[in-house]
Amino acid sequence: GAVVSQHPSWVICKSGTSVKIECRSLDFQATTMFWYRQFPKKSLMLMATSNEGSKATYEQGVEKDKFLINHASLTLSTLTVTSAHPEDSSFYICSARDAGGKYIQYFGAGTRLSVL
Amino acid sequence: QKEVEQDPGPLSVPEGAIVSLNCTYSNSAFQYFMWYRQYSRKGPELLMYTYSSGNKEDGRFTAQVDKSSKYISLFIRDSQPSDSATYLCALRAAAGNKLTFGGGTRVLVKP
Numbered sequence: 001g002a003v004v005s006q007h008p009s010w011v012i013c014k015s016g017t018s019v020k021i022e023c024r025s026l027d028f029q030a031t032t033m034f035w036y037r038q039f040p041k042k043s044l045m046l047m048a049t050s051n052e053g054s055k056a057t058y059e060q061g062v063e064k065d066k067f068l069i070n071h072a073s074l075t076l077s078t079l080t081v082t083s084a085h086p087e088d089s090s091f092y093i094c095s096a097r098d099a100g101g102k103y104i105q106y107f108g109a110g111t112r113l114s115v116l
Numbered sequence: 117q118k119e120v121e122q123d124p125g126p127l128s129v130p131e132g133a134i135v136s137l138n139c140t141y142s143n144s145a146f147q148y149f150m151w152y153r154q155y156s157r158k159g160p161e162l163l164m165y166t167y168s169s170g171n172k173e174d175g176r177f178t179a180q181v182d183k184s185s186k187y188i189s190l191f192i193r194d195s196q197p198s199d200s201a202t203y204l205c206a207l208r209a210a211a212g213n214k215l216t217f218g219g220g221t222r223v224l225v226k227p
Contacts, residue, residue: 004159006159032213034213042219043204043217043218043219043220044160044204044217046214046215049213049214091157093159093160095159097213102165102167103148103208103213104150104162104165105162105206105215106162107152107159107160107161107162108159109158109159110157110158110159112157
């Protein structure tokens with residue numbers, strides 16, 4: 001089956017530092033990847049859609065300078081949380097869409113970010 | 117009104133029972149229907165994918181879609197404690213990338 005690897009699974013950082021999260025599609029090419037944020041006991045909230053080789057499209061209310069997305073290859077997208085603050089603490093999940101199949105989104109295991 | 121409505125639960129059933137989950141939606145543009153399972157602090161895992169009205173079966177899971185009523189269901193037969201998780205329905209229009217999620221139903225299967 002389609003596997004999406006997300007790393008790290010948990011990161012703790014100090015306020016003001018930047019954190020990078022990687023999302024890789026392991027056995028398929030993903031022209032489109034998605035980044036979500038999830039609060040406790042809530043559903044997924046789409047932050048941005050990234051297409052390989054082009055700028056990400058951010059959802060309304062998501063600060064593009066705070067959440068930098070790079071999709072440099074067909075198998076890798078990264079999310080960098082810049083100058084993180086405690087309110088950025090959350091569960092971040094990526095997904096990749098299998099362009100060769102039925103356009104199904106497969107999700108990574110998520111990254112828990114704690115900003116002290 | 118939300119585009120996709122899903123009862124948050126929790127839904128508690130004894131082991132071996134049938135779990136019945138459903139979502140209703142208002143936008144007739146939705147053509148693709150998915151069910152994901154999410155364990156605590158993990159990413160969603162795809163269970164079922166359908167694109168037409170009717171039933172689709174995969175092992176202990178059966179997905180039903182009724183486009184005329186804008187109603188989708190997921191049934192889990194012979195439920196196990198390991199099925200305890202949050203189940204999310206996700207819908208997508210024919211044109212576009214985005215998934216619209218239901219709020220998720222928390223299921224607890226008691227031994």
